Amino acid sequence: xxxxxxxxxxxxxxxxxxxLRFALxxxxxxxxxxxVLVTASFLMIHLVPGxxxxxxxxxxxxxxxxxxxKRELGLLxxxxxxxxxxxxxxxxxxxxxxxxxxxxxxxTIAQRLPATAALAVSAFLLSMLVAVPVGxxxxxxxxxxxxxxxxxxxxxxxxxxxxxxDFLLAVGLVYLLAVQTNLFPVAGRDGLGxxxxxxxxxxxxxxxxxxxxxxVEMLAVLEADYIRTARAKRLTALRIHLAHxxxxxxxxxxxxxxxxxxSLVAGTVLVENVFAWPGLGSSIVSSIVAKxxxxxxxxxxxxxxxxxxxxxxxxxxxxxLDPRSTIGEG
Amino acid sequence: xxxxxxxxxxxxxxxxxxxxxxxxxxAFGPILxxxxxTVVDTDHLLAGPSADHWIGTDNLGRDLFFRVxxxxxxxxxxxxxATAISIVLGVVLGAAPMLAGRRVGRxxxxxxxVLVAFPGLLLVLFxxxxxxxxxxxAALAVGLAGAPGFARxxxxxxxxxxxxxxxxxARIAGVGRFRVxxxxxxxxxxEPLIVNATMAAGSVLLSFAGLSFLGxxxxxxxxxxxxxxxxxLNGIYIHPxxxxxxxxxxxxxxxxxxxxxxxxxxxxxxxxxxxxxxxLGQATATELTAPVPGAVxxxxxxxxxxxxxxxxxxxxxxxTFAIKDGEAVGVVGESGSGKSMTALAVADLIEQPARVxxxxxxxxxxxxxxxxxxxxxxxxxxxxxxxxxxxxxxSFNPAHRIGPQLAEVSRAHQGLRRRAALARAVDRxxxxxxxxxxxxxxxxxxxFSGGMRxxxxxxxxxxxxxxxxxxxxxxxxxxVTVQSQVxxxxxxxxxxxxxxxxxxxHDVSVVTDVCDRxxxxxxxxxxxxLPAADLRTLARHPYTKALVAAVPDMETDLDRPLAVIPGVxxxxxxxxxxxxxxxxxxxxxxxxxxxDPPLLADAAGNRVACHKAAPHxxxxxxxx
Numbered sequence: 001x002x003x004x005x006x007x008x009x010x011x012x013x014x015x016x017x018x019x020l021r022f023a024l025x026x027x028x029x030x031x032x033x034x035x036v037l038v039t040a041s042f043l044m045i046h047l048v049p050g051x052x053x054x055x056x057x058x059x060x061x062x063x064x065x066x067x068x069x070k071r072e073l074g075l076l077x078x079x080x081x082x083x084x085x086x087x088x089x090x091x092x093x094x095x096x097x098x099x100x101x102x103x104x105x106x107x108t109i110a111q112r113l114p115a116t117a118a119l120a121v122s123a124f125l126l127s128m129l130v131a132v133p134v135g136x137x138x139x140x141x142x143x144x145x146x147x148x149x150x151x152x153x154x155x156x157x158x159x160x161x162x163x164x165x166d167f168l169l170a171v172g173l174v175y176l177l178a179v180q181t182n183l184f185p186v187a188g189r190d191g192l193g194x195x196x197x198x199x200x201x202x203x204x205x206x207x208x209x210x211x212x213x214x215x216v217e218m219l220a221v222l223e224a225d226y227i228r229t230a231r232a233k234r235l236t237a238l239r240i241h242l243a244h245x246x247x248x249x250x251x252x253x254x255x256x257x258x259x260x261x262x263s264l265v266a267g268t269v270l271v272e273n274v275f276a277w278p279g280l281g282s283s284i285v286s287s288i289v290a291k292x293x294x295x296x297x298x299x300x301x302x303x304x305x306x307x308x309x310x311x312x313x314x315x316x317x318x319x320x321l322d323p324r325s326t327i328g329e330g
Numbered sequence: 331x332x333x334x335x336x337x338x339x340x341x342x343x344x345x346x347x348x349x350x351x352x353x354x355x356x357a358f359g360p361i362l363x364x365x366x367x368t369v370v371d372t373d374h375l376l377a378g379p380s381a382d383h384w385i386g387t388d389n390l391g392r393d394l395f396f397r398v399x400x401x402x403x404x405x406x407x408x409x410x411x412a413t414a415i416s417i418v419l420g421v422v423l424g425a426a427p428m429l430a431g432r433r434v435g436r437x438x439x440x441x442x443x444v445l446v447a448f449p450g451l452l453l454v455l456f457x458x459x460x461x462x463x464x465x466x467x468a469a470l471a472v473g474l475a476g477a478p479g480f481a482r483x484x485x486x487x488x489x490x491x492x493x494x495x496x497x498x499x500a501r502i503a504g505v506g507r508f509r510v511x512x513x514x515x516x517x518x519x520x521e522p523l524i525v526n527a528t529m530a531a532g533s534v535l536l537s538f539a540g541l542s543f544l545g546x547x548x549x550x551x552x553x554x555x556x557x558x559x560x561x562x563l564n565g566i567y568i569h570p571x572x573x574x575x576x577x578x579x580x581x582x583x584x585x586x587x588x589x590x591x592x593x594x595x596x597x598x599x600x601x602x603x604x605x606x607x608x609x610l611g612q613a614t615a616t617e618l619t620a621p622v623p624g625a626v627x628x629x630x631x632x633x634x635x636x637x638x639x640x641x642x643x644x645x646x647x648x649x650t651f652a653i654k655d656g657e658a659v660g661v662v663g664e665s666g667s668g669k670s671m672t673a674l675a676v677a678d679l680i681e682q683p684a685r686v687x688x689x690x691x692x693x694x695x696x697x698x699x700x701x702x703x704x705x706x707x708x709x710x711x712x713x714x715x716x717x718x719x720x721x722x723x724x725s726f727n728p729a730h731r732i733g734p735q736l737a738e739v740s741r742a743h744q745g746l747r748r749r750a751a752l753a754r755a756v757d758r759x760x761x762x763x764x765x766x767x768x769x770x771x772x773x774x775x776x777x778f779s780g781g782m783r784x785x786x787x788x789x790x791x792x793x794x795x796x797x798x799x800x801x802x803x804x805x806x807x808x809x810v811t812v813q814s815q816v817x818x819x820x821x822x823x824x825x826x827x828x829x830x831x832x833x834x835x836h837d838v839s840v841v842t843d844v845c846d847r848x849x850x851x852x853x854x855x856x857x858x859x860l861p862a863a864d865l866r867t868l869a870r871h872p873y874t875k876a877l878v879a880a881v882p883d884m885e886t887d888l889d890r891p892l893a894v895i896p897g898v899x900x901x902x903x904x905x906x907x908x909x910x911x912x913x914x915x916x917x918x919x920x921x922x923x924x925x926d927p928p929l930l931a932d933a934a935g936n937r938v939a940c941h942k943a944a945p946h947x948x949x950x951x952x953x954x
Contacts, residue, residue, distance in 0.1 A: 032444070033444050033447065036444050037448075040456070041456075044456065044459055044460060047460045048459070048460055048462070049460075049462075055462075144681065144682060144683055145637075145683060146682065146683070163581070163584060163585060163588060164581055165536045165537075165539070165540060165580075165584075167540055167543055168539075168559075168577045168580060168581060171559065171563060171566070171573050171574065171577055172574065172577070174566060175566060175570045175573070175574060179566055179567055179570055186566075186567075224724065225719060225721060225724035225725045226724065226725055226726055226727040226728070228679060228719065228725070229717075229719060229725045229726065229727070229787075229790075230727065231679055232677065232679060232717040232719075233712055233738060233739050233742065233790070234707075234708040234709070234711045234712030234742070234743070235708075235712075235738065235742055236708070236742075239742070243730075244727050244729075244730075247729040247730075248727070248728065248729050262447075262448075262449050263449040263450070263451070265449065265452075266449035266450070266451035266452045267449075267451065269451060269455070269544070270451075270540050270543065270544065273543070273544055274563065284455060285544045285545065285546065288455065288458060288459055288463065288546060289463060289545060289546070293459070296459050300452070300455065300456055300459075303452050304448060304452065307447065307448055307449060307452065308447070311447055321729070
């Protein structure tokens with residue numbers, strides 16, 4: 001139980017210390033996870049059974065070409081040397097050269113990342129913008145067993161929408177809004193209209209799941225003692241719901257929102273393939289099929305770093321919103 | 331029967347029905363229809379739906395309907411295989427801390443925690459690179475990618491069970507680790523594990539479809555649903571059903587697993603249990619009566635009804651009382667006597683679906699049972715009615731600083747600007763003896779101690795000019811020295827503001843110390859009302875006497891057991907016909923059990939509801 005801060009005059013801001021501890025702890029966790037990610041993506045090429053270069057170039061490739069490519073990739077060096085080269089390369093922003101296109105991996109990624117990021121971020125924003133208001137309104141309308149029918153309709157719809165995977169939604173949306181009605185382009189990235197279908201396909205599921213979570217969180221918060229206190233202060237219903245309930249409901253929502261955002265990042269892979277979106281998702285699949293390991297390695301690394309950064313940002317946001325839970329721990 | 335419980339629910343029936351259908355098609359589909367799914371019809375390449383081909387044909391003229399049916403087996407088998415890999419690995423990793431000792435366990439738990447942070451699809455792609463493209467590689471990849479999640483779940487479950495007594499007992503008895511795991515731990519975590527495995531199979535099915543759809547899973551000439559979708563997508567302009575039909579199959583099969591899981595969870599009692607709610611019945615007619623003159627609060631026949639599981643619960647069953655300006659009235663009674671409900675009803679804080687009725691409920695000239703202008707009522711109650719709740723730890727909003735929480739009152743009702751309202755909040759904190767109020771106002775509630783929070787809560791009530799303070803067990807959760815400080819502060823505040831006090835407490839001695847008059851409540855009714863000074867000596871109701879006798883004092887013989895009130899309080903939904911206290915009353919007779927005694931006032935204005943109460947208080951003097 002947090003107790004009162006000792007009333008020492010002159011010694012200001014007793015909070016600085018825990019914040020520093022939090023920063024250290026969180027940075028430590030980020031670094032360790034990064035190390036695991038980097039090492040795993042380094043080892044990936046070595047875990048492939050058989051000869052990866054032979055597999056990439058095909059059985060008919062001449063032996064000296066395979067050997068030359070191996071030397072080029074550094075696969076003939078001792079493992080520790082390869083690992084050290086890999087790490088130093090990363091520090092300089094180099095991720096090797098693609099086996100098939102002979103282009104630097106970093107260049108290919110830099111070219112394709114913006115399209116993927118734009119997709120993931122807009123889908124995340126859309127799902128948050130829909131889920132929070134819908135969840136809050138449904139909580140207020142249906143709390144304490146009111147409006148049973150509205151509650152059932154909402155829960156049913158959100159369960160079904162949340163259960164359909166994004167790539168199936170994508171195919172359905174293409175059929176309905178592109179093939180049947182010609183409202184939006186079927187594929188490609190060309191203007192704002194081309195964003196509508198992929199963003200919808202990515203956002204609908206998370207929005208459904210998240211709105212249900214927001215509602216449940218809001219319902220729990222609305223029964224809290226401090227909401228009764230706010231009502232005893234005779235504040236308006238709007239102020240009670242928005243200023244007193246919402247900030248407390250949003251912490252859990254944010255945690256799950258962060259998880260959703262990182263799965264959104266991964267979900268772009270499938271949706272990009274449906275819409276032939278020129279992002280990382282289409283390139284990772286083609287490079288896996290083509291066994292272009294350096295490119296796969298780089299792409300996995302970029303996705304992983306994206307996920308780790310999102311998790312860290314969510315944790316920091318949580319700490320700022322609810323200093324007690326995060327700062328107090330450990 | 332649990333199986334019966336699963337089937338009785340519509341969700342369970344739908345889920346298991348679908349699942350049986352899917353499994354049957356998976357088992358017999360390839361045997362029955364493989365020929366029709368592979369026969370090439372060159373006259374109908376990429377044809378639309380027709381009588382021959384219900385959902386058309388693919389680019390080789392093969393019948394898509396039968397291909398979707400035949401693909402069921404491969405899709406389901408691969409999904410189940412991947413799920414099995416996840417479960418086995420997950421259980422091994424999750425139980426590792428128990429089997430391999432603490433140090434190894436900690437490393438594994440740490441690794442699992444790092445892996446869980448990455449989304450499943452990313453892990454799937456990672457493993458797909460290692461195992462290569464194809465059905466077997468994809469099954470391994472999906473299975474391995476699902477393992478960390480299962481390991482986390484299993485670890486939590488195992489940790490929960492292994493702290494139980496019987497596991498500890500088995501360990502102390504020298505039972506080996508593996509035996510403990512298989513005999514004592516796993517059977518006890520089996521239910522949530524099965525439920526989660528069922529649902530996981532559904533989502534594995536979906537991710538497998540995704541992988542095949544990307545071209546990383548099942549390769550031609552084999553086909554599963556994902557592969558069929560992939561083939562159909564290119565022709566979506568000409569032949570949309572080729573892509574949509576396998577997608578629909580994926581969704582149906584996924585739903586079959588998920589619904590079955592939900593139903594199992596419900597039957598195992600893991601999910602929430604649906605409650606039966608009843609209507610509250612008809613409102614009873616209320617007659618308007620005049621408030622007691624000179625009273626800041628006048629309540630006539632207050633009734634509070636809550637919805638119960640089987641029938642409505644009458645928490646407060648007709649309570650009538652008044653509080654004069656500046657007077658302190660205490661309400662005592664056991665838990666469930668309706669005293670807190672009375673306080674909340676008086677404060678107009680009881681919400682739907684509970685119902686509050688009264689002939690009148692007049693506070694400072696305004697009848698709260700009559701709908702009025704919400705704006706002016708908010709202002710009126712917000713400034714002249716102060717409320718102190720029982721638990722100061724939970725009554726402040728953890729997300730806001732203390733100062734703004736107080737200032738809010740002045741901003742909402744007194745039209746003060748932010749700065750002025752905050753200055754008033756600091757001033758009020760000083761008034762309730764909080765040291766360094768400027769600094770404290772900037773702190774969060776969790777930085778305050780319980781006693782300080784309760785004082786801040788009183789300070790919140792002082793933001794306006796309270797005419798009545800309702801204090802619901804204000805000292806119950808505080809320790810004794812802090813208790814007396816808070817009570818002293820309440821007394822001081824009343825002296826300064828002239829506010830009346832309604833003090834709810836189960837503590838007879840607190841009420842006698844602080845209050846002028848006492849209302850004794852039992853089973854939602856007032857059973858006795860008398861001056862607080864007379865509570866120990868002149869009480870007439872057997873319940874009041876028992877309450878007083880149960881309070882130990884300096885003369886209590888500590889060698890003998892402390893006095894208690896025999897029996898248990900009535901169950902609010904089951905109020906007897908006669909006197910509610912009869913079952914516990916030493917004086918009760920058949921008349922008491924048959925006829926509910928009315929609350930009658932004597933010449934001095936004291937009231938009692940008891941057939942056995944002596945008309946003269948002198949004769950009922952208690953020797954406790």
